[in-house]
Amino acid sequence: MADHKVFTLAQVAQHKSNKDCWFVISGRVLNVTKFLEEHPGGEEVLLESAGKDATKAFEDIGHSKAAHNLLLKYQVGVLQGCVLNEKDATDASLKEPKKEMSAFVIKDERSPKYTAFLEFFVPLLVAGSYFSYRYLTRADQIIY
Numbered sequence: 001m002a003d004h005k006v007f008t009l010a011q012v013a014q015h016k017s018n019k020d021c022w023f024v025i026s027g028r029v030l031n032v033t034k035f036l037e038e039h040p041g042g043e044e045v046l047l048e049s050a051g052k053d054a055t056k057a058f059e060d061i062g063h064s065k066a067a068h069n070l071l072l073k074y075q076v077g078v079l080q081g082c083v084l085n086e087k088d089a090t091d092a093s094l095k096e097p098k099k100e101m102s103a104f105v106i107k108d109e110r111s112p113k114y115t116a117f118l119e120f121f122v123p124l125l126v127a128g129s130y131f132s133y134r135y136l137t138r139a140d141q142i143i144y
């Protein structure tokens, strides 16, 4: 699980060299020093955002889902005042973590309740209809 140590932006701003490079993306404080050379977009663009909130720069590029998932690997903490969704690190969930979570909860809870209702009452209705039919059409009840 990603690190939840809390940092202020002033603390992040102290790490802005190519030997020690941090920035913030969507509330996650990232230490990308080891990633500088690996970054497909080059080291320079990362260093331009060093010590700052790089959320806009990161999103403006339209990074892939793989790139979004990589954020967790470099996370060393969270920015003071931010709440994150730990379920996944994809774009929308990072921007509005709480809303995403509640949307999931609503979907997950409603569907099983509805299904359970049908699973219980439909067989009951079918069985009830069958036995009513059998009862009403009994041979000893037929009057000639």
Ligand code: HEM
Binding pocket: 025, 030, 032, 035, 039, 040, 041, 042, 045, 046, 049, 054, 057, 058, 061, 062, 063, 064, 065, 066, 067, 068, 070, 071, 074
């Ligand atoms: C930890 C943070 C970051 C990670 C893990 C990351 C990861 C990646 C990856 C995997 C790619 C390849 C294309 C893709 O899969 O989307 C990429 C491309 C790129 N990234 Fe980042 N990136 C990060 C931060 C940034 C930042 C802050 C900028 C600032 C502008 C940036 C600018 C770019 C650019 C310009 C490209 C090249 C896009 C292209 O060639 O079309 N990245 N990045």
